[in-house]
Amino acid sequence: MVLRGALLVARLTWLETRRRRIALAALICGLLFLAVFATAMYFGFNIAQEQGPGNAVEMRIAATVLTVAGFYVVNFLVTAVAILLPIDSLSGEIGSGVIQTLASKPVDRAAIVVGKWLAYLAMTAAYLALLGGGVVLSMRFFADYVAPSVIVPMGLMLLGAAVMLSITIAGGVRLSTITNGIVAFGFYGVAFIAGWMEQILSMFNNSTARYVGTVVSLFSPSDTMWRRAAFEMQPLATAVLQNGPFGVASVPSATMIVWALAYVVIVLWFAAWQFRHRPL
Amino acid sequence: MPEYAIETAALRREFGRNVAVEGLSLAVPRGEVFGFLGPNGAGKSTTLKLLLGLVAPTSGGGSVLGAPLGNTEVRARIGFLPEHFRFHDCLSARELLHFHGRLLGLPKRGLEAHIEGLLLRVGLEDAAHRPLRTYSKGMTQRAGLAQALLGAPQLVFLDEPTSGLDPLGRLLVRDVINELRENGASVFLNSHLLGEVEATCDRVAFVKHGRVVHELELASAAGTLDVELRLGQVDDALLEGLAAFGTGVTRDDVLVRMHASSESMLPELARWLVGRGVAVYELRCRRKSLEEWFVEIMGDDQRPG
Numbered sequence: 121m122v123l124r125g126a127l128l129v130a131r132l133t134w135l136e137t138r139r140r141r142i143a144l145a146a147l148i149c150g151l152l153f154l155a156v157f158a159t160a161m162y163f164g165f166n167i168a169q170e171q172g173p174g175n176a177v178e179m180r181i182a183a184t185v186l187t188v189a190g191f192y193v194v195n196f197l198v199t200a201v202a203i204l205l206p207i208d209s210l211s212g213e214i215g216s217g218v219i220q221t222l223a224s225k226p227v228d229r230a231a232i233v234v235g236k237w238l239a240y241l242a243m244t245a246a247y248l249a250l251l252g253g254g255v256v257l258s259m260r261f262f263a264d265y266v267a268p269s270v271i272v273p274m275g276l277m278l279l280g281a282a283v284m285l286s287i288t289i290a291g292g293v294r295l296s297t298i299t300n301g302i303v304a305f306g307f308y309g310v311a312f313i314a315g316w317m318e319q320i321l322s323m324f325n326n327s328t329a330r331y332v333g334t335v336v337s338l339f340s341p342s343d344t345m346w347r348r349a350a351f352e353m354q355p356l357a358t359a360v361l362q363n364g365p366f367g368v369a370s371v372p373s374a375t376m377i378v379w380a381l382a383y384v385v386i387v388l389w390f391a392a393w394q395f396r397h398r399p400l
Numbered sequence: 401m402p403e404y405a406i407e408t409a410a411l412r413r414e415f416g417r418n419v420a421v422e423g424l425s426l427a428v429p430r431g432e433v434f435g436f437l438g439p440n441g442a443g444k445s446t447t448l449k450l451l452l453g454l455v456a457p458t459s460g461g462g463s464v465l466g467a468p469l470g471n472t473e474v475r476a477r478i479g480f481l482p483e484h485f486r487f488h489d490c491l492s493a494r495e496l497l498h499f500h501g502r503l504l505g506l507p508k509r510g511l512e513a514h515i516e517g518l519l520l521r522v523g524l525e526d527a528a529h530r531p532l533r534t535y536s537k538g539m540t541q542r543a544g545l546a547q548a549l550l551g552a553p554q555l556v557f558l559d560e561p562t563s564g565l566d567p568l569g570r571l572l573v574r575d576v577i578n579e580l581r582e583n584g585a586s587v588f589l590n591s592h593l594l595g596e597v598e599a600t601c602d603r604v605a606f607v608k609h610g611r612v613v614h615e616l617e618l619a620s621a622a623g624t625l626d627v628e629l630r631l632g633q634v635d636d637a638l639l640e641g642l643a644a645f646g647t648g649v650t651r652d653d654v655l656v657r658m659h660a661s662s663e664s665m666l667p668e669l670a671r672w673l674v675g676r677g678v679a680v681y682e683l684r685c686r687r688k689s690l691e692e693w694f695v696e697i698m699g700d701d702q703r704p705g
Contacts, residue, residue, distance in 0.1 A: 128502050132488065139490035139531075217484040221547065224452045225503040226475040399415075399455040 125227035129235025154254035161262040183265035184354045190255035198248045202281035203304045205240045210292030230392035273349035280345030290391035311340035322370040341380040348372040405430045405586035408462030420446040422610035433587040435601035443610035479553035483560045485544035489533035493543040504551045518546040537564035559590045598690040606697045614697045629656040632679025
């Protein structure tokens with residue numbers, strides 16, 4: 121019964137997002153980014169080739185870094201979509217009273233939460249596939265470069281987005297739309313800063329900073345998934361040795377991936393539990 | 401099958417320090433159209449939410465169609481039109497009904513025909529393809545009413561069902577309520593429009609500060625018929641004789657006022673007076689309106705909550 125209700129709510133959520141042109145707005149922004157990225161790659165690598173055959177290793181490093189840079193933006197856009205799509209979904213329906221007709225039907229309230237989550241996750245995944253695929257194809261056509269791994273990193277990025285999606289859905293059960301947005305971006309921002317702190321200070325072997333970074337990552341593991349994805353999508357040497365913004369000096373462990381999965385399940389369960397007990 | 405569509409015992413709901421519903425005990429028999437009246441903030445909407453499982457009671461309990469409050473499965477037999485009738489406005493009325501019909505667990509087979517019948521019933525057949533956001537307030541309320549009637553529910557909760565409707569729309573709601581009664585369904589009507597309640601309900605409960613303070617059978621409410629007589633002459637013997645026809649007999653010169661149990665005794669009263677040779681210049685009767693009952697029961701203190 122929960123599954124049937126969840127699928128019905130997921131279908132409604134998809135329909136609503138499409139008709140309110142939310143998906144269209146996200147799509148236009150994503151395509152704009154891809155257009156700019158592809159144009160930059162086209163001119164960048166064409167100019168480099170016109171200047172004569174350069175160092176192949178340097179070119180490869182440049183292609184790797186630019187691929188990770190492209191995915192960095194993709195990750196940001198996908199995370200933003202994972203937060204913004206559901207931000208008004210539950211709180212808005214609770215505030216307006218729309219939820220009353222829905223919750224008075226013979227459907228477990230958990231199905232409403234899970235249904236919305238499923239719909240938004242599917243949209244986020246499709247968005248990631250589109251933007252990630254665009255970056256990969258741009259690099260393939262204009263730089264003749266294909267990252268060593270793409271599927272696993274994109275899976276990790278989706279997991280990071282799912283973390284933010286779950287946090288936003290859970291926040292929407294009790295918080296107003298604006299408060300929920302502040303909290304969700306707060307979670308993301310804290311994880312982002314902690315990730316950088318861990319990255320930079322680990323170069324100086326500062327164990328305290330690494331410890332703080334890890335603790336914050338446990339609290340909000342979205343950025344950790346990006347760092348692991350960045351590590352997976354570039355050769356080991358580039359990933360670990362480069363000191364640029366896309367190097368991964370401190371590689372998140374496989375245990376952290378398992379924790380992120382568990383985190384999503386726990387937060388979603390908490391959201392459903394809260395929603396079951398919330399007066400509507 | 402349980403005798404009552406709704407039964408509650410000492411139902412209580414607190415929101416922090418505020419007690420919205422306090423010791424509410426109700427029994428609504430099956431097939432009855434029940435009106436729930438009270439001033440703003442009296443706890444009417446919270447009671448409705450408690451009965452629908454939208455809010456959990458702090459203490460006390462009850463049952464709806466034989467199932468305990470909060471039961472999910474029983475909602476397949478319940479219809480609900482919320483006060484603010486807000487729905488997913490990107491959907492058309494037809495899509496809204498289809499979606500809610502599927503949520504109710506109605507089989508796909510026959511659902512389309514059922515939906516078309518409901519759209520026709522509420523007069524939305526021509527606008528059924530348009531998104532709800534293009535509807536007027538009354539049209540949205542009609543769509544909500546159709547939604548509440550999906551699956552031929554045994555119990556229908558209507559929270560201010562005519563607030564956005566024109567006179568024709570109000571007549572529609574009245575007809576729908578009567579049809580529900582004829583089909584054996586129970587209706588729980590929450591309304592401020594006492595005329596609507598008076599015209600449709602079998603029984604009403606007055607709620608104040610979260611408590612039911614009075615219940616009234618509208619069809620056969622004893623002592624609600626006020627009779628006024630203007631007679632040729634009045635003496636004590638006559639007044640004693642009139643007491644056999646009703647209660648509260650009072651005299652003001654040749655004007656006699658009394659309460660009668662029903663209109664059926666009026667011809668007999670007239671015959672008795674004429675038989676005694678009393679000149680009857682005027683005989684008027686008037687049922688006490690629900691509004692008068694409301695004012696009398698609620699008193700001066702109609703502060704919210």
